[in-house]
Amino acid sequence: MASDRQGTAEAASDGSRRIPPGQRHVHGWPVSHYGPVPRFRPERWNLRVHGATADGAEHIWTFDELAPLPHLTVVADLHCASGPTSTDHEWYGIPATAILDFAPPSPEVTHVMAWAEYGYSANLRLADFTAPQTLLATHHDGEPLTAEHGFPLRLVVPHLYGYKSAKWLRAIEYLTEDRRGFWEERGYHNIADPWKEQRYSYQEQDDEGSGQRD
DSSP states (O other): OEEEOHHHHHHHTSGGGTSOTTOEEOSSOOOOOSSOOOOOOTTTOOEEEEESBTTSOOEEEOHHHHTTSOOEEEEEEEEOTTSEEEEEEEEEEEEHHHHHHHSOBOTTOOEEEEEEGGGOEEEEEHHHHTSTTOEEEEEETTEEOOGGGTTTOEEEOTTSOGGGSOSSEEEEEEESSOBOOHHHHTTBOSSOOGGGTOOBGGGOOTTTOOOBOO
16 A cells, blocks of 8 residues: 655645635534435446547446555545635545556547536546546545445545545546536536635636536
């Protein structure tokens, strides 16, 4: 098991940069999501990678088939766009880069769409998906994720606001152009960098809001 604590270590070395502007530190781990908590049915569950794959095929893993994939531990903070920041979360899971290794995208891919239960979606630039701390997490602080926090699989993109870290992940779609996800369609920022306070779509610059609306 590898451990990547660089982001937390750098932030802790400069207290002024530990909490992004406009955020407030909270203790514990507040639960926040849209809609009900889904029931995990292992016989029906799988993770799909589809869209613009290099071989044109859809790649599918059952929950048990995820276990042999590479795993690592990442310690990072979480920033909710509504203001709370909780710190020092220890995540364990599959690095997003491993998904690209096992199911390569075509050279034209620039973005991904993360799909979750009930049709929830979050779009990401490919560079954000492949960032060193981006994980498909199965555990938190040494224990399996609880249902309320995304069990059995949660996308964790700690350098962006929390609405990009989709709970109950079910699929990754490779995109050759950007397309807005669930909250991005409803007025939230297309990129969601907390250090730039990119909360809402009205703040977007021309090159930040290129996601196509359905």
